[in-house]
Amino acid sequence: MKNNLNPAPIKDVLAKLTIEDLDLNGKRVFIRVDFNVPLDENLNITDDRRIRSALPTINYAIDEGAKVILASHLGRPKGRPDPRYSLAPVAKRLKRLLNKDVIFAPDCIGPQVENIVNKMQNGDVVLLENLRFHEGEEKNDEAFAKALASLADYYVNDAFGTAHRAHASIVGIPKYLPAAAGFLLKKEIEYLKGVVNNPIRPFVAILGGAKVSGKIGVLENLEGNVDKVLVGGGMAFTFIKAMGYEVGDSLVEEDMLETAQRIRKKLKERGVKFYLPVDCVIAQSLEPGAETKIVPTLEIPKGWKALDIGPATARLFSEALHNAKTILWNGPMGVFEIDAFSRGTYAVARAVADAYALTIVGGGDTDLAVHRAGVSDSISFISTGGGATLQLLEGRELPGIAALTDKKE
Numbered sequence: 001m002k003n004n005l006n007p008a009p010i011k012d013v014l015a016k017l018t019i020e021d022l023d024l025n026g027k028r029v030f031i032r033v034d035f036n037v038p039l040d041e042n043l044n045i046t047d048d049r050r051i052r053s054a055l056p057t058i059n060y061a062i063d064e065g066a067k068v069i070l071a072s073h074l075g076r077p078k079g080r081p082d083p084r085y086s087l088a089p090v091a092k093r094l095k096r097l098l099n100k101d102v103i104f105a106p107d108c109i110g111p112q113v114e115n116i117v118n119k120m121q122n123g124d125v126v127l128l129e130n131l132r133f134h135e136g137e138e139k140n141d142e143a144f145a146k147a148l149a150s151l152a153d154y155y156v157n158d159a160f161g162t163a164h165r166a167h168a169s170i171v172g173i174p175k176y177l178p179a180a181a182g183f184l185l186k187k188e189i190e191y192l193k194g195v196v197n198n199p200i201r202p203f204v205a206i207l208g209g210a211k212v213s214g215k216i217g218v219l220e221n222l223e224g225n226v227d228k229v230l231v232g233g234g235m236a237f238t239f240i241k242a243m244g245y246e247v248g249d250s251l252v253e254e255d256m257l258e259t260a261q262r263i264r265k266k267l268k269e270r271g272v273k274f275y276l277p278v279d280c281v282i283a284q285s286l287e288p289g290a291e292t293k294i295v296p297t298l299e300i301p302k303g304w305k306a307l308d309i310g311p312a313t314a315r316l317f318s319e320a321l322h323n324a325k326t327i328l329w330n331g332p333m334g335v336f337e338i339d340a341f342s343r344g345t346y347a348v349a350r351a352v353a354d355a356y357a358l359t360i361v362g363g364g365d366t367d368l369a370v371h372r373a374g375v376s377d378s379i380s381f382i383s384t385g386g387g388a389t390l391q392l393l394e395g396r397e398l399p400g401i402a403a404l405t406d407k408k409e
């Protein structure tokens with residue numbers, strides 16, 4: 001991780017208790033984590049970053065002498081037990097990562113679980129079975145939340161990726177227990193709210209991905225703080241069409257044309273520099289082996305679609321990052337999942353990584369892109385959320401954070 005440019009001290013972005021405010025010694029602490037990891041058909045974990053990102057909080061609680069009760073969801077088991085979504089493989093991996101025993105409970109509530117918890121010693125770790133094996137989790141059922149809360153003395157939320165969901169383990173339990181943020185949650189808020197709302201300028205936002213509709217809220221929230229906005233990906237073509245140009249068969253959201261035009265004008269009035277692709281990689285289809293061409297954006301022929309930014313745009317965007325002190329990047333520049341349309345995204349990933357700036361990357365696709373480009377270690381902060389990241393970047397409150405106990409000065 002880049003440490004050369006830490007954010008200016010961020011005050012009061014999280015006016016809630018954090019795990020460090022709790023006296024954990026000998027206490028049962030229920031930590032809601034996001035262990036929703038991808039599994040292959042043999043139930044092997046293919047990427048354990050979500051588990052790793054909760055380790056600072058878990059290790060802290062162990063070191064403080066807490067009885068650590070971990071809970072998570074995994075997949076969408078529809079409110080009943082389903083072995084395909086068991087957290088058993090996670091318990092195994094966690095054991096290895098913590099280098100200590102992890103007791104795996106066969107359920108998340110009920111007498112058997114209570115029995116296990118009652119026998120815990122200080123520093124022990126229990127992982128509960130998938131919360132979504134009970135309907136009450138997603139329904140935020142009060143009795144279910146109460147049953148979970150009865151297992152512990154304190155509640156800690158470190159499940160940033162789920163903090164935008166009003167589920168029992170996110171907003172229900174905090175009604176019954178003192179509730180604090182874990183280190184991951186705190187860090188996400190510090191970067192996505194603290195830095196983004198109070199950036200060291202010039203502040204450059206790079207937005208991409210499929211649709212304008214998904215990013216309008218982000219643009220509106222950044223409007224007052226941002227100095228430059230670089231737009232790539234499919235969403236660029238709604239902006240370009242809205243300006244009256246032809247875009248061939250590129251992705252366009254017809255119902256967003258007016259909104260796109262309005263936002264672009266508003267940013268211009270505020271003196272924000274707004275960049276769109278000047279050239280594109282085009283193809284007639286996404287089929288592997290389909291012919292591709294590089295053309296100026298205003299010369300995309302009928303029957304062809306733009307699927308990546310072109311080399312001139314990659315250079316233009318890289319140069320636009322030159323004087324940035326803070327960079328936020330959300331959304332790929334093209335259909336980077338396909339090799340032929342991945343170069344623009346990787347070029348931007350390298351430019352972001354090379355910039356002498358505090359760099360924040362958000363969203364699952366963009367996270368994947370910086371990893372594939374091999375530059376993830378050079379990014380200051382990579383958000384672990386998807387929907388939760390966007391919601392914070394839109395300036396909206398997350399239910400999981402609102403539910404935590406207020407910090408008293």
Ligand code: AMP
Nearest residue numbers: 209210211233234306307331333334335
């Ligand atoms: P989002 O979830 O809105 O950030 O969109 C991410 C998706 O946008 C990725 O799966 C990309 O393949 C897709 N995408 C990026 N650029 C384009 C494009 N020019 N045309 C169509 N899809 C795109």
